[in-house]
Amino acid sequence: xxxxxxxxxxxxxxxxxxxxxxxxxxxxxxxxxxxxxxxxxxxxxxxxxxxxxxxxxxxxxxxxxxxxxxxxxxxxxxxxxxxxxxxxxxxxxxxxxxxxxxxxxxxxxxxxxxxxxxxxxxxxxxxxxxxxxxxxxxxxxxxxxxxxxxxxxxxxxxxxxxxxxxxxxxxxxxxxxxxxxxxxxxxxxxxxxxxxxxxxxxxxxxxxxxxxxxxxxxxxxxxxxxxxxxxxxxxxxxxxxxxxxxxxxxxxxxxxxxxx
Amino acid sequence: xxxxxxxxxxxxxxxxxxxxxxxxxxxxxxxxxxxxxxxxxxxxxxxxxxxxxxxxxxxxxxxxxxxxxxxxxxxxxxxxxxxxxxxxxxxxxxxxxxxxxxxxxxxxxxxxxxxxxxxxxxxxxxxxxxxxxxxxxxxxxxxxxxxxxxxxxxxxxxxxxxxxxxxxxxxxxxxxxxxxxxxxxxxxxxxxxxxxxxxxxxxxxxxxxxxxxxxxxxxxxxxxxxxxxxxxxxxxxxxxxxxxxxxxxxxx
Numbered sequence: 001x002x003x004x005x006x007x008x009x010x011x012x013x014x015x016x017x018x019x020x021x022x023x024x025x026x027x028x029x030x031x032x033x034x035x036x037x038x039x040x041x042x043x044x045x046x047x048x049x050x051x052x053x054x055x056x057x058x059x060x061x062x063x064x065x066x067x068x069x070x071x072x073x074x075x076x077x078x079x080x081x082x083x084x085x086x087x088x089x090x091x092x093x094x095x096x097x098x099x100x101x102x103x104x105x106x107x108x109x110x111x112x113x114x115x116x117x118x119x120x121x122x123x124x125x126x127x128x129x130x131x132x133x134x135x136x137x138x139x140x141x142x143x144x145x146x147x148x149x150x151x152x153x154x155x156x157x158x159x160x161x162x163x164x165x166x167x168x169x170x171x172x173x174x175x176x177x178x179x180x181x182x183x184x185x186x187x188x189x190x191x192x193x194x195x196x197x198x199x200x201x202x203x204x205x206x207x208x209x210x211x212x213x214x215x216x217x218x219x220x221x222x223x224x225x226x227x228x229x230x231x232x233x234x235x236x237x238x239x240x241x242x243x244x245x246x247x248x249x250x251x252x253x254x255x256x257x258x259x260x
Numbered sequence: 261x262x263x264x265x266x267x268x269x270x271x272x273x274x275x276x277x278x279x280x281x282x283x284x285x286x287x288x289x290x291x292x293x294x295x296x297x298x299x300x301x302x303x304x305x306x307x308x309x310x311x312x313x314x315x316x317x318x319x320x321x322x323x324x325x326x327x328x329x330x331x332x333x334x335x336x337x338x339x340x341x342x343x344x345x346x347x348x349x350x351x352x353x354x355x356x357x358x359x360x361x362x363x364x365x366x367x368x369x370x371x372x373x374x375x376x377x378x379x380x381x382x383x384x385x386x387x388x389x390x391x392x393x394x395x396x397x398x399x400x401x402x403x404x405x406x407x408x409x410x411x412x413x414x415x416x417x418x419x420x421x422x423x424x425x426x427x428x429x430x431x432x433x434x435x436x437x438x439x440x441x442x443x444x445x446x447x448x449x450x451x452x453x454x455x456x457x458x459x460x461x462x463x464x465x466x467x468x469x470x471x472x473x474x475x476x477x478x479x480x481x482x483x484x485x486x487x488x489x490x491x492x493x494x495x496x497x498x499x500x501x502x503x504x505x506x507x508x509x510x511x512x
Contacts, residue, residue, distance in 0.1 A: 054423075055419075055422075078426075080425075081422070081423060081424065081425035085423075090416055092416035092417050093417060093420075095414070097438045101434075105420075105434050106424050108421060108426035108430050109424045109425015110425070113430070117427070117429045117430050117433050118433075119434055161420075161424070162424075165424050
């Protein structure tokens with residue numbers, strides 16, 4: 001398999017919204033690459049990542065993830081959900097459970113259903129979880145409850161939970177925007193590092209051009225639900241980047257106002 | 261402005277009318293009201309010193325009250341788990357949770373003592389009607405609390421486990437339950453405390469427990485014995501409160 005993500009002419013609108021959240025988006029991400037989605041709030045980054053994670057239905061166009069098409073009418077199977085890991089801006093951890101328990105939650109999609117409900121990990125599940133903790137530098141926190149951790153530590157736990165899924169694609173939605181700049185660079189170093197070591201593809205979103213430039217091989221600029229550029233880091237154009245955050249109305253806005 | 265003043269006058273007239281009506285039709289004599297204070301004081305005086313010889317009855321009655329509260333609470337928990345899930349906005353559709361919530365509100369509106377009297381009529385004297393009454397009455401509140409506990413958990417961790425490939429039951433067990441467990445423990449202990457307090461008086465209508473002795477001694481003018489039983493009840497309530505506080509710290 002050589003492509004991790006391949007989407008073609010993809011459009012999606014949230015129910016009741018007057019404008020599409022994604023409009024005729026096409027994108028190809030080769031396996032093993034690290035790609036940043038760059039854009040302002042509302043550009044469609046979160047929607048695109050959620051769609052690739054199989055959490056949105058009723059979109060139009062074609063999309064395949066890890067070599068197999070995803071279905072706009074049905075949620076993906078447990079196996080396929082486990083194959084792509086998701087890292088949330090707000091960590092999305094079970095606060096009252098321990099770090100190890102949270103990381104083992106990443107194994108649930110890999111366990112038979114009954115074992116998953118009982119939460120009885122096999123020795124190999126534990127081994128995978130321990131290795132993930134180790135890679136994220138938090139082995140010493142394994143028995144701590146998540147609600148006693150700092151933001152940076154929490155995001156390490158979330159990355160470890162994702163690694164416990166043994167994903168081949170990691171989707172990360174603004175993984176560092178809740179963290180201070182030093183912590184943000186640390187977490188992205190970790191994320192791209194562990195993904196690279198495992199040969200997993202990373203697609204992360206950010207609204208900070210400097211972080212995108214530092215940690216991605218390729219940058220995809222989004223604005224108003226469309227992809228406006230898709231370039232290797234070396235070719236990133238300052239003007240085009242600034243354009244993503246430009247205030248004012250786009251041509252389509254003007255058109256909408258003219259008719260309403 | 262005018263209509264507000266008119267509303268004030270109307271409300272004042274209504275309240276005054278209600279008070280006058282209550283006085284006029286309750287056969288109250290001023291002399292009897294004046295002497296009520298000293299009479300109550302004298303009555304309390306007859307309760308002292310409390311008679312300690314009723315220890316056996318206290319132990320027997322307290323044990324029965326405790327058993328009624330424990331089994332009544334158990335029954336309420338068993339009824340509240342499914343009803344709580346069915347009354348939850350995040351687990352079932354409005355078609356289901358709306359009628360279930362209405363049913364729970366109706367259950368809460370029926371006074372415990374009325375349920376107990378009906379149960380005594382239905383199944384006879386003793387602890388059984390008390391247990392049934394407590395289980396029924398407590399479910400109205402406990403199932404509502406459980407539903408609120410389910411609906412109160414953070415949704416993001418649940419979504420994260422779904423994204424990782426966990427099924428609905430695995431998500432309930434590993435993302436929802438850890439978040440709601442302390443709330444369920446706190447609410448259940450709170451309801452048990454209320455059940456224990458409320459079951460103390462069930463004996464008065466024949467539904468078993470220590471209340472039976474208070475009623476018996478007051479009716480037979482053995483106020484010193486009634487005082488001992490009352491003191492025992494107070495000690496029990498304080499003890500329940502202390503245990504509750506300790507448990508709350510543990511689960512916080």
